[in-house]
Amino acid sequence: MATTLPMAGTTAQINLAGLAKNDYRGAPTTLCQGCGHNSIANQIISALFEMNVVPENVVKFSGIGCSSKSPTYFLNRSFGFNGLHGRMPSVATGALFGDQFLKGIGVSGDGDSASIGMGQFKHIVRRNVNMVYIIENNGVYGLTKGQFSATAEVGLQLKKQGTNQYMPVDICMEALASNATFVARSFAGNPKQVKELLKAALSHNGLAVLDIVSPCVTFNNQTSAYHSYTWGKDHEEPLHDITYVAPRNEIILEEEMKAGEVREVTMHDGSVVILKNLDKDYDPTSRFEALRVMEEAERNNWLVTGLLYVDTDKPSLTEMYDLVDTPLNRLGDADLRPTPDMIDKVNALMF
């Protein structure tokens, strides 16, 4: 495979996959300047670069909306499918059967996943498709110029739309209710945490829901709004510092291993996520705790961020199907078409 070499005169870093960060980039963004989505795209690039992921082993998916445009802004060397509004989950579910060794990265929004695509969202969650499912959550429809989404809080006022009267949908709560195996929430203004959660999500075997509050600078950024930068900065309540440690990076692991302070979650690929609790001894393997913390946050008007829940024991969708070791899309006649003698056996059954 061709590797991109650093240009003369530059000091471009090369990762263990032999790639420079540029190999992870996409087309220039066409979103608004200052949009939280751009910062998330940048963290996806950084996370994959730092994890030495080969871009050809990743497939990108999205639905429709501002968020769903962003897969073109990272990983030019990965296949991508920008599907229908709210239907990213079904396309991804089928596509990842083509080669079960590929990792999916889906980028959706609150309109795409919590309104038109709520059904497909919940079903991809319960099927545990091997994919990172990012919801860039801003409580508003940007591309159609500022209508309420299903995650908008009651009382939110928008130009032209008036005041929102409906109760909001909590994406993490919906994911947990659908038996998600990985649920995390972050805030686009906290790029460090976004990146670390992305790394944890990428290491998860199964569906990882990442609800990232990503303020809309154009249509929903009043200082009082839940999905605004100012509100987010003031109300963010990180559950814990989270550091993703790749298997080969043993030195950091040694340093961080202090009795009583850390809680480890072993990812399916053998890598470890270390959770350092700031406020309390939070156990992300307890679904009960996750629901309690979210309910508590709801009552206190907090934005809880961090890894809310993880279960590493459940098989991913393609594992449930016990597929052959070769990617399905590389199989030919010999593997796929029954032999000629089988036709007589079949005809004998037809009476």
Next chain:
Amino acid sequence: MASKVVNDFSIIVGTVNGSGSSTANNTILRALFKMGIPVSGKNLFPSNIQGLPTWYTIRVSKDGFTARRDEQEIVVAMNPASFARDLASVVPGGAFFYADDIKQPVTRTDIAVYPMPVKQIVKSDPNIPSDYRDLVGNMVYVGVLAQMLGIDINTIQAALNFHFKGKQKPIAMNFNTVKAAAEWAKANLEKKDPFYVEPMNKTEGMIMADGNTAAAIGSIFGGIQFAAWYPITPASSLAESLNEYLPELRKREDGKHTYAVVQAEDELAAIGMAIGAGWSGLRSMTSTSGPGLSLMTEFAGLAYYTEIPIVVWDVQRIGPSTGLPTRTSQGDLTFVNFMGHGDTQQIILLPGNVNECFEFGWRAFDVAEHMQTPVFVLSDLDMGMNQWMSKPFEYPKTPMDRGKIIWEKDLEELKGNWGRYLDKDGDGIPYRTVPGNKSPLSAYFTRGTGHDEYAKYSEEAPVWHRNMERLKKKYETAKQYVPKPVLHSLKGATVGIIGFGSTEAAILEAQHQLAAEHNIKADFLRVRAVPFTKEVEAFIKQYDEVFIVEMDRDGQLNQLLTIEYPEYAMRLKSVAFGDGMPASAKWVREGILAKHGTVKPSAAKKAAKTAAAAKPRKEAKPKKVAAKTKPAGKTSKGKK
């Protein structure tokens, strides 16, 4: 008594839905088939699990006609709720068998009447547990009919043996009842009707199957790798047959799987998954019926525009929502033809019998992957769920056609000179890569937005236009790859008939009747695909009158033919009728007779000439053919 009628009549059995009569009905059907007599069986059932009246009709035809008939010579009444109606439906001179616990007056004297002591016969066998009595009770009419018609008792045993997969206990229990009933009939009933069966050799080498099973097995021989589906009558049994036959037909030594079948949360997700899998290089399909198709429409348009191969089986039923969910139809044709967002042209395959359901099962994947587009296969409830005699399934003669798919080595040879939507060969079909390709040159971004030859986002007007023109060219190319029509010609034919799908049996019979009884000789062309191939135009050209026969209200095939061949529009006469019942020769015949001669041949010729001279496509814009189409044979296609 009238003279003997041998191997040429229809039987209908009226029972209560959910009473387990299907074993009995299939046993009769299989026994007759085993005797070498051409038969067909149709289940005319309500949308109901248990309780409503249901009928099963068997056509026995020495001449090999297997379409449903409107008349029944032999009626078996097992259901008090439909007793009066069943009694009234017997043709004069026919025979009426009924369970004698139904205490309703038998008022007719123009038919032979046979009461059957169903409960008594079943009770007299101590080996039948009391909760099985109702179920096994259906075997009483099997035994009585066997005795009175002359069905070989050994063929009944063979049929039961097949049905219960060799399990001795149920075989014995059912067969003992059949024998007891036959013996009772022999001792107590005097033959007063003229109907008999006698062994023939006309089913030798034939098989008996339903279209959904055939389609599923055909798909397996086509190397299916992915199916996603959502339950819907009458398509469910297609996907369920995949689950039934895949483990055996694609068994591997390592026990691992080369396929996946996913039951989706709805039809939107089903086609979405199928499109995802098709995009990533799998032979992928979904199966559904009309209401499911409606939900799939947005995705169908996307798959057309993004050029993703998938196969969609549409086992047609009638109406929206629930409509008549257990009744047959051909009413999805124009909908599927344009299915999508506007400016879409979908490829449609039209199997006409069970054998073709098998063949198109594998061939549809070849067409889809070759053309890189969705392929819709339109079956219907009658073909999909009923038992049909068929030629045995034939092993595909050609290897799988995976189309223009390129991998790492190919990209290396092309030295980067590749664009996903680049028409390199001038046939409109570009080359594609699929996820998992490890070449850094392989990836592209699939999108519903405007894109150029290199899959890059574009809103430029010429780029959009160019792409759409290429898609049109691709559709033209498809004409070489879709199945050609089948011609049933008659010497000296002066008119033409065009039909498609499950009406074949009825049209063939009508073709015979028109020649024999009305001196109208017709050639019959059964269309097997849209776009139409050149044979279709050549056929239409030959006749002043071409009758377009189909099971829908608006004459949809007629509409598509009119759009495609406006210069011949005047010759096309729509014989369309839809009420949910499988086509019968009677309504085809009467529909044709009603339209025959309504346009003077010379006028038609003149119109065609004028149209042709005036550069047809521009001038002769397709008019709403439906508006002038009268449902043919409204009174003729009698419902029970």
